Amino acid sequence: MDxxxxxxxxxxxxxxxxxSLQLMLFVILSNYSTDITKSKPMEGYLSxxxxxxxxxxxxxxxxxxxxxxxxxxxxxPFLVLAIGVDDAFLMLGAWRATDPWLSVEKRMxxxxxxxxxxxxxxxxxxxxxxxxxxxxCSTPAVRDxxxxxxxxxxxxxxxxxxxxASIMVYGGRRxxxxxxxxxxxxxxxxxxxxxxxxxxxxxxxVIKKSNTFFTPFxxxxxxxxxxxxxxxxxxxxxxxxxxxxxxxxxxxxxxxxTVDISPRKYxxxxxxxxxxxxxxxxYIWADNVMPVFYIMKPPDLRENKARSRLNKLIxxxxxxxxxxxxxxxxxxxxxxxxxxxxxxxxxxTSSFYDRKYLASFFDQLDYKQYKDQIKLKIGVPxxxxxxxxxxxxxxxxxxDSWDKRQKELYKWRSILADYPEFxxxxxxxxxxxxxxxxxxxxPSSMQSIGSAISVMxxxxxxxxxxxxxxxxxxxxLLSISMGVCGGLSLWGSDLDSVSMGCIVMAIGLAVDFxxxxxxxxxxxxxxxxxxxVRDALSVVGWPVTQxxxxxxxxxxxxxxxxxxxxxxxxxxxxxxNVIGLTHALLWLxxxxxxxxxxxxxxxxxxxxxxxxxxxxxTK
Numbered sequence: 001m002d003x004x005x006x007x008x009x010x011x012x013x014x015x016x017x018x019x020s021l022q023l024m025l026f027v028i029l030s031n032y033s034t035d036i037t038k039s040k041p042m043e044g045y046l047s048x049x050x051x052x053x054x055x056x057x058x059x060x061x062x063x064x065x066x067x068x069x070x071x072x073x074x075x076x077p078f079l080v081l082a083i084g085v086d087d088a089f090l091m092l093g094a095w096r097a098t099d100p101w102l103s104v105e106k107r108m109x110x111x112x113x114x115x116x117x118x119x120x121x122x123x124x125x126x127x128x129x130x131x132x133x134x135x136x137c138s139t140p141a142v143r144d145x146x147x148x149x150x151x152x153x154x155x156x157x158x159x160x161x162x163x164x165a166s167i168m169v170y171g172g173r174r175x176x177x178x179x180x181x182x183x184x185x186x187x188x189x190x191x192x193x194x195x196x197x198x199x200x201x202x203x204x205x206v207i208k209k210s211n212t213f214f215t216p217f218x219x220x221x222x223x224x225x226x227x228x229x230x231x232x233x234x235x236x237x238x239x240x241x242x243x244x245x246x247x248x249x250x251x252x253x254x255x256x257x258t259v260d261i262s263p264r265k266y267x268x269x270x271x272x273x274x275x276x277x278x279x280x281x282x283y284i285w286a287d288n289v290m291p292v293f294y295i296m297k298p299p300d301l302r303e304n305k306a307r308s309r310l311n312k313l314i315x316x317x318x319x320x321x322x323x324x325x326x327x328x329x330x331x332x333x334x335x336x337x338x339x340x341x342x343x344x345x346x347x348x349t350s351s352f353y354d355r356k357y358l359a360s361f362f363d364q365l366d367y368k369q370y371k372d373q374i375k376l377k378i379g380v381p382x383x384x385x386x387x388x389x390x391x392x393x394x395x396x397x398x399x400d401s402w403d404k405r406q407k408e409l410y411k412w413r414s415i416l417a418d419y420p421e422f423x424x425x426x427x428x429x430x431x432x433x434x435x436x437x438x439x440x441x442x443p444s445s446m447q448s449i450g451s452a453i454s455v456m457x458x459x460x461x462x463x464x465x466x467x468x469x470x471x472x473x474x475x476x477l478l479s480i481s482m483g484v485c486g487g488l489s490l491w492g493s494d495l496d497s498v499s500m501g502c503i504v505m506a507i508g509l510a511v512d513f514x515x516x517x518x519x520x521x522x523x524x525x526x527x528x529x530x531x532x533v534r535d536a537l538s539v540v541g542w543p544v545t546q547x548x549x550x551x552x553x554x555x556x557x558x559x560x561x562x563x564x565x566x567x568x569x570x571x572x573x574x575x576x577n578v579i580g581l582t583h584a585l586l587w588l589x590x591x592x593x594x595x596x597x598x599x600x601x602x603x604x605x606x607x608x609x610x611x612x613x614x615x616x617x618t619k
Contacts, residue, residue, distance in 0.1 A: 007267075007268060007271070008071045008074065008266075008267070008268060008563050008565060008566075011268070011561055011563065012071075012074045012075070012561055012563070012565075012566055013069075013074055013077070015557055015558065015560075015561060016077045016078065016081070018557050019078060019081060019554045019555075019557065019558075020048055020052060020081065022553055022554050022556065022557070023048050023081060023085055023550055023553070023554045024044075024045050024048045026549070026550045026553045026554070027041075027044030027045060027047060027048060027085060027088070027089075027546075027550060028041040028042075028044050028045050029041075030044070030546050030549075030550070031043065031044035031092060033216075038096060038216060040092055040171065042171070043088075043092060043167060043168060043171045044088065044092065046164070046167050047084070047085055047088030047089075047092075047164060048081070048084075048085060048088075050084065050088070050156075050159050050160065050163050050164040050167070051080060051081050051084030051085065051088075051156055051159070052081075053159060053163065054080070054084065054152070054155040054156040054158070054159040055077055055080055055081075055152060055155075055156075057155050057159075058080075058148070058151050058152045058155045061151065061155075062147075062148055062151060067144060067147070067148065068144075069148075070141045070144055070145075071141070071266060071563075071565050072141040072142055072144070072145045072497065072498060072501050072565065073141070073144045073145040073148050073149075074565075075145070075501075075502075075505075075565070075566070075569045076145060076148050076149045076152055077152075078554070078555075078558075078569070078573075079149060079152075079505055079508075079509070080149065080152040080153060080156055081554065082509070082547075082550075082551040082554065082573070083122075083123075083126065083153060083156060083508075083509070083512070084156045084159075084160065085547065085550050085551070085554075086512055086547035086550075086551070087115075087119045087122075087123075087156070087157075087160050088160070088164060089543040089544075089546045089547045089550070090115040090118060090119060090516065090540065090543045090544075090547070091111060091115045091116075091119070091160070091164070091165070091168060092168075092543070093115070093219075093539065093540065093542060093543035093546075094110070094111040094114040094115035094539070095107065095108075095111045095115075095168060095172070096216055096219070097114070097219070097539055098110045098111060100175075104169060104172040104173050107172060108165065108168065108169055108172065111168070112161070112165065114523070114539075116161060117463065117519070118515065118516055118519050118520070118540075119157065119160060119161070120157070120161075120463065121459075121460060121463040121464070121515050121519060122511060122512045122515050122516070123153055123154070123156075123157035123160075124459055124463075125455070125456040125459045125460060125508075125511045125515070126150075126153045126508040126511065126512075127150050127153050127154050127157075128452075128455045128456065128459050129452040129455060129456060129504065129507055129508045129511070130146045130147070130149045130150035130153065130504065130508060131146070131147070131150045132448070132451050132452055132455050133146035133448050133452065133504045134146040134147040134150065136444070136447055136448045136451055137444060137448055137500070137501075137504075141497055141501070142497050142500055142501040142504070145501045145505075146501070146504065149505070149508070153508075216542070218541075218542040218545075219538050219539070219541070219542055220538070222537040222538050222541035222542055223534050223535070223537060223538030224534075226537060226541065226585075227530075227533055227534040227537045227538070227541075227589070228530075228534070230585075230586055230589060230590060231530055231533060231589070231590065231593055236590050236594070239586055239587065239590060240587075240590070243587055246483065246579075247479070247482075249486060249490065250479075250482045250483045250485070250486035250487070251482070251486065252486065252490075253485065253486025253487060253488070253489035253490045254482060254485050254486045254489065256489050256490075257485060257486070257488070257489040257494070257495050258489075258494055258495065259438050259441055259442055259494065259495045259496070260402065260438075260494035260495070260496060261402070261435075261437050261438050261441065261494075261496045261497065262277075262281070262402060263277055264277045264278075264281075264564075265496060265498060265564040265565070266498075266564075266565070267563075268562055268563050269562035269563060269564070270562050281400075282400065285399060285405070286397070286398065286399050286400040287397045287398065287399075287400075288324075288395055288396075288397060289395065289396045289397070289399055289429075290328070290330075290393045290394070290395045290396075290428065291393065291394075291396075291412070291426055291427070291428050291429050292391050292393055292426070292427045292428035293317070293391060293392050293393065293394075293416075293424055293425075293426060294389060294390075294391050294424065294425035294426075294427060295310075295389060295390050295391070295392070295422050295423070295424055296389050296422070296423040296424070296425055297389075297421065297422055297423040298385070298387050298388070298389060298390060298422070299421070299422070300385050301333065301352060301353075301385070301387070302348055302349050302352045302353070302385075307333075309419070310333075310422070313415070313416075313418075313419050313422070313424075314329060314331065314392065314394065316415050317394055317412065317415060318394055320396070320408060320411050320412070320415075321407075321408070321411070322396045322397060322398045322399055322404065322408050323394065323395075323396050324394070324395045324396060324397055328394055328395035329392065329393065329394040329395075330392060330393040330394070331392040331393075332367075332370035332373050332374060332390065332392070333390075333392075335361075335367055335370060336358075336361055336367075336370075339357075339361050339364075339367070340352070340357065343357075350383060351383070353382075353383050353384060353385055353386050353387075354382060354383055355382050355386070358376075358386075373390055373391045373392070374387055374389070374390040374391075375387070375388045375389045375390070376388065393428075396408060402435070402438065405435060406435045406438055406439070409429065409435050412426060413426070437496075437497060441495055441496060441497065441500060442495060444500070445495060445500045445503065448500070448503075448504055449481060449503060449504070449507065452504060452507045452508075453474065453477055453478060453481065453507065456473075456474075456477060456507070456511050457470060457473070457474045457477075460473055460515065463515075463519070464515070464518060464519060464522055466522045468592075468595070468596065469518040469519070469521065469522045470518075472514070472518050472588060472591060472592055473511070473514040473515055473518045475591070476510070476513070476514040476518075476583045476584075476587075476588050477507065477510055477511055477514055479579075479583060479587075480506070480510035480513070480514070480576065480579050480580050480583055481503070481506065481507055481510060483575065483579040484503060484506040484510070484572060484575045484576050484579065485503060487571070487575040487579070488502075488503075488568070488571055488572065488575065491571050491575075493567075493568050493571060498564065498565050498568050498569075499568050499572075502568050502569055502571075502572035503572070505569075505572060506572050506575070506576040509573070509576045509577070509580065510576055510579075510580050512547070512580070513544060513548075513580035513581065513583060513584035514580075514583065514584065514588065516540045516543075516544055516584065517536055517537075517540060517544070517584050517588050517589065517592075518588075518592075520535075520536040520539050520540045521533065521535075521536040521589075521592055524536055529592065529593040529594075529596040530593055532592075532593075532596070533589045533592060533593050536589070537585070537589060541585060544581070544584050544585065545581065545585065548577045548578075548580065548581040551573060551577050552573075552574065552577050552578075555570055555573050555574065558570040
């Protein structure tokens with residue numbers, strides 16, 4: 001089993017290479033422009049390199065402290081790649097939105113004050129989400145996934161604001177020549193001339209409308225075409241009808257999500273062990289199940305009361321719903337009693353523990369099998385209780401599903417709990433740890449999801465000092481999380497340790513879509529809700545679309561890996577990106593514009609400060 005789980009890691013990790021190449025191709029093409037001052041293909045390419053370097057640093061640090069990859073944690077590189085490239089798109093989008101006539105230092109300051117804060121919010125909330133998952137999750141594999149992802153996100157954030165920010169600075173200094181791509185070929189730079197209508201103000205530069213400042217096409221399309229379209233009354237009505245249908249399907253999916261933990265989910269679909277697990281599930285674990293009951297504190301078997309209580313325990317275990325009965329019980333004591341009955345002169349009180357009779361019993365051919373079922377004490381006087389522990393077995397049948405096995409296991413445990421003086425230990429079972437996870441996975445998942453959303457809402461308070469923005473972000477996060485859980489159920493996945501880790505991951509991805517829109521809306525200097533939506537979508541609409549599309553594009557090769565773990569990861573990424581993009585670009589802007597009151601006009605517009613007249617620069 002361990003070898004098969006290792007094979008999943010060996011199969012999944014090499015796919016980070018084609019995923020990285022796909023991301024590189026996507027970011028290069030999506031950042032290419034015929035205008036060399038707006039074209040950033042090399043900067044996009046290096047954004048993927050930055051994430052890869054952060055992953056290498058993360059793995060080196062974690063491996064140094066003794067952490068190891070498991071099949072659940074092997075999906076971490078794909079997640080960090082997606083988050084890192086998303087951040088790069090936001091930084092490039094914020095750079096393009098700055099005034100090209102400003103100095104590189106000033107443009108970088110404006111970029112970091114806009115995209116940098118947004119990236120900080122998402123990185124800190126993602127880090128808090130996975131760090132909390134590490135402390136709350138009871139499944140070791142999911143805990144390792146959470147701590148590795150938290151460290152990966154933190155390392156990627158450090159690389160984004162240091163290494164990649166410096167790359168953007170170098171690209172900005174060569175922007176007139178085509179950015180960093182100009183290093184690969186000779187290019188004549190565009191002469192940068194200050195326009196005659198240039199205006200300067202203290203600590204700020206302004207260009208009048210008649211200047212040549214170029215707004216990228218997609219940013220202009222989101223502002224002038226898309227935003228007014230989705231804010232139309234008829235479009236809103238249709239949109240919210242679709243949302244209610246989505247909510248109904250999501251709730252239905254959540255209510256039908258079943259807990260199913262089976263060993264077959266932790267190995268490859270085409271593994272030879274799948275056949276063994278199928279046969280074991282159908283025959284070995286279903287019929288003639290013979291658990292071993294260890295009596296760790298035997299009573300004094302010379303006493304009738306003690307033997308009667310022990311026999312009552314065995315009787316109850318023999319009469320459960322799926323028990324075969326007395327005919328299947330294997331217990332040395334009953335055979336030993338029959339052996340002693342062949343000696344009429346024996347007194348149970350004085351001769352039961354006589355070493356002579358015990359040795360004679362276990363030396364006989366018919367009873368040698370019981371010799372390994374008891375443990376004798378050393379140094380006990382002859383005739384005194386000398387049995388330190390012993391075992392017995394009884395068989396069960398009809399346990400052809402994990403639900404029945406769980407029910408029967410808990411029945412055994414409840415019976416054993418009534419006899420604490422024997423300190424009975426149960427072993428020889430069909431993966432009892434999987435059964436224990438079946439009962440803990442649902443409450444643990446609810447606790448992890450609720451805590452993650454709460455932590456993200458609390459962290460966002462420090463970066464979104466606006467009650468409505470926090471409400472909109474939390475609503476969107478809840479809606480996306482519900483859609484992902486319901487979508488996984490409708491797509492055929494179950495609730496297990498794999499899907500639990502993926503759901504926690506989905507919350508981390510979902511917050512990116514919500515916060516980018518809410519933060520930009522909060523920062524907008526427009527005076528009405530509709531204008532704020534147009535302004536927010538013009539700045540982050542296209543970067544968010546690029547980020548979601550790049551993640552989906554990078555997942556194209558994952559279905560080729562025949563493993564349940566990778567399949568659930570793929571389903572989760574697709575669901576969270578499709579649902580997240582729909583919320584960020586449609587439902588969230590519509591909700592914000594509908595609920596945002598008119599009196600929320602910024603104070604600087606209600607009571608404008610009288611400014612000194614602009615100073616015109618002339619040649």
